[in-house]
Amino acid sequence: KQEVTQIPAALSVPEGENLVLNCSFTDSAIYNLQWFRQDPGKGLTSLLLIQSSQREQTSGRLNASLDKSSGRSTLYIAASQPGDSATYLCAVAAGNQFYFGTGTSLTVIP
Amino acid sequence: GAVVSQHPSRVICKSGTSVKIECRSLDFQATTMFWYRQFPKQSLMLMATSNEGSKATYEQGVEKDKFLINHASLTLSTLTVTSAHPEDSSFYICSAREVGDNSPLHFGNGTRLTVT
Numbered sequence: 001k002q003e004v005t006q007i008p009a010a011l012s013v014p015e016g017e018n019l020v021l022n023c024s025f026t027d028s029a030i031y032n033l034q035w036f037r038q039d040p041g042k043g044l045t046s047l048l049l050i051q052s053s054q055r056e057q058t059s060g061r062l063n064a065s066l067d068k069s070s071g072r073s074t075l076y077i078a079a080s081q082p083g084d085s086a087t088y089l090c091a092v093a094a095g096n097q098f099y100f101g102t103g104t105s106l107t108v109i110p
Numbered sequence: 111g112a113v114v115s116q117h118p119s120r121v122i123c124k125s126g127t128s129v130k131i132e133c134r135s136l137d138f139q140a141t142t143m144f145w146y147r148q149f150p151k152q153s154l155m156l157m158a159t160s161n162e163g164s165k166a167t168y169e170q171g172v173e174k175d176k177f178l179i180n181h182a183s184l185t186l187s188t189l190t191v192t193s194a195h196p197e198d199s200s201f202y203i204c205s206a207r208e209v210g211d212n213s214p215l216h217f218g219n220g221t222r223l224t225v226t
Contacts, residue, residue, distance in 0.1 A: 031211045043116065043203050044154075044217040051212055089153065091215065096142060098205075098215055102153045 002027045002094050006101035013080055014109050021075040021104045023090035028068045031093040035064050035075050038087045038103070047088075048075070080108045112138045114206050116218025123194055123225055131189045131221045133204030138216075139184040140206035145177075148201045148220075160187045194225040 003026045013019050023033070032051045036044040048057045048064040050073065056065040063076040073090060089103045113136040123129050133143055141162050146154040158168045158179050166179035176198075178190040187206075191198055203220040207213055 032214070034214055036217070041201070041220070041222065043114075043219040044205070046111075046214055046216060049214045093211070093215070096159065098144070098156075100154050 002030075002092060002097075002099040004090060004092055004099045004101040006088075006090060006104050008104060009102065010105040010107075012107040012109060015080060015082060017080050017108075018076065018078050019080055019106070021077070021088050021090075021106070023073040023075070023101050025071045025073075025092050025099070027094065028071055029094060030068065033064075033066055033073050034091045034093070034098075035062075035073075036089045036091065038089060044089065077106075080106075082108045082110045084108050112136075112206075112208065112214075112216045114140075114204065114216045114218040116204050116221055118221060119219060120222045121224070123223070125195055125225055126193055128190055128192045129194055129223060131191075131202055131204070131223075133187045133189070133206065133218050135185045135206040135216070138206075138208050140187075141184060141209055142207045143181060143187040144205045144207075144215075145179060145187075145189050146203045146205070148203060154203065157189075191223065194223070196225045199223055199225045 007022045034049045035047045050066040061078040066073045087103045087105045091098045091100045115134045117132045143160040145157045157172045158166045160166045160181040162181045181187040205217045
């Protein structure tokens, strides 16, 4: 069964820093990997989707990479802002199922 | 982009009553929708996978008669919490997937259920 792990569980950085969130998965047979953001008491907002054939995707200050063979993905956030504070989750799609990591809680200190 | 609308966002009900939560894909057809439950500071717990026109597939430990799921059209799935009890109080989130194995997942904004 697919297992998805996110490290670190929590991260606190000063505003302006660049940071990297990690996601690892145990089975490389995936369709795609998605990064989400969740604000307290809200649903999940999709940030980036990387198909299994792709290596990375970029959107604004966000860059996500995928190394399927090693079962890893990273989400790079450049020039972090207080508004980036949220929980970030990764999810891999395999078959008709999605497997979620436990999330990284990010706090950007002004 | 694709939007999933979940309603209501908050509901308070008395113990013993039933509550229905709707999940709609507004601008795409979703053959599969997923229902999750989320406890404070924890990740999502998949409750069931809802397939249009067929019975939902429930995860182990989730009571089918307690959490009724109906996916009657390609744009609407409903979750009914029957005879709610205080322990059912939680945050419920739905998601919908566009047609195709490579398609992304889109989430509703969640429903905060409080049973008094």
